[in-house]
Amino acid sequence: MSNAALLKQAMQYLDLTGVALAERVSALREDDKRTAPETISRWLNGTNPVDPFLMGWITELVRSKVGANIQPMVELPKDGLIIAVVNPKGGTGVTSLCINLAATAKSLHMKTTYMYAEYEDARGRAQIVPKLLEPLWIKCPNLSPEKILGYRPSIGEIVLVDVSNHLASDSFVWPSPHDSSAPPKVDPKGFLDRFRPDLYLIPADLESSLDVRATKRFIDGDALHAPKWIVHRPRSMSLSFASVVAREGMDISSELFYPYFIPQAVSTSPPIPRDMLSDWQDEDQHHHHYQLLDAALNKLGGRIVESYALQLEIGRMDLPGLLELVEKTSAPRRQPA
Known part of the structure; x- marks a missing residue:
């Protein structure tokens, strides 16, 4: 120049x-x-x-x-990233984690997009989340699962995909109820077997045997074709989660697990800012999700360069x-x- x-x-x-x-x-x-x-x-x-x-x-x-x-600057490992949040078991905080990560990315001035992967006739939540995220200038396109599969991020864009538990569950052929310990078989026509994000985040309360068992069964189904992290979201503070995980045949120290945890917020109100000029309503939640985003970027070869x-x-x-x-x-x- x-x-x-x-x-x-x-x-x-x-x-x-x-x-x-x-x-x-x-x-x-x-x-x-x-x-x-x-x-x-x-x-x-x-x-x-x-x-x-x-x-x-x-x-x-x-x-x-x-x-x-x-201000902090984000260096992506490639032109754009797709991070998917998924767990077929309901109640693990998939949408909460996805929303909070989207708000965290936007606070770093990233080009941020939130997508909800769900069947067309069950997209009620698709109308709720944009009311929270669009005031933060986060794009929330209403795309079908097929269009999400074909979406390619633009340069500098980070896409957070909230995969509904119905769509995730229907990506498998599940064994009969009497054989509940067997892993499901991947449906080659299912959403997950055709999806190629850069990273999967799988939230679960690892103090719950039910959550751990369901999450292990989901992972054993081998439908996730990308690096993955199980993210511990405890409802209460306890040190029993390591033994619970071990009883289900997994090692909490393995690379499968995100090395920190994100406690579930006490308030039912979203912790994210109300608009671009507002602060986070729960700074503790902001800290935890910033830490997760930073670690995820590092895992993929990017980084957040601090001030x-x-x-x-x-x-x-x-x-x-x-x-x-x-x-x-x-x-x-x-x-x-």
Whole structure:
């Protein structure tokens, strides 16, 4: 990018007009001469080369503003990500986890989309969740399961797919009731066998033998064609979950389990912000879901770069790098309907 183009982009970021820049440059001059706005215009249109002193000064102005307003930045391992939340057993918190992760991603200024994978005639929840997420500028397209299967995220987009327990359960051919210990067989026409997200999150209360048994049976069905994590969502604080998991033949220390837990919120009200200008209504829930999103990104090869680490990088960046960082970390503007 030419110095003229860099100067123009920097002026836009600094909210400087040509006249304002000319006045500020004139105030810096030691020869008591003035820099005319026409000089700025000639720099911007490439008629004259931009003064190197000016470029250095502009760089430091941009660096100062970026450093004062920096926020965590997300680096995705690929252009876009799909994270699916699923458990055929009802009542494990699939939708709550999905909603909270979507709000967490949006708080990091990510291009965020929530999708509810459910049969067309059972999409009542599809009307409720958008009322919570759309005020946060989270896209909630009403897509059929078939269209979700074909969805490809755009660059920088993270998609959270809430898979209904009906759709998940119908992805298997289940054994007869008298053989309840046998794993189900995958239905090749089912949703899960054809779905290819980047990561599956499987919420369950690991203190409940019923939850653990159902979750193990689900995983043993071998329909999840992506890395997966079981996320412990306890209803109460207890240390018995490790023994419960062991009794069902699983190892809590294995890579199958997310290494932390997310306690279920005491309040029945959603913990997420009410709109883009509001804070989280439950900061503890925000912390837990931020930690989960950070760990999920790391598992897939991405990361959340915290503000302190960015400050160190900012001190070493040139003007093109600073302006690129501005583009990555700026909150997106809402597109008109």
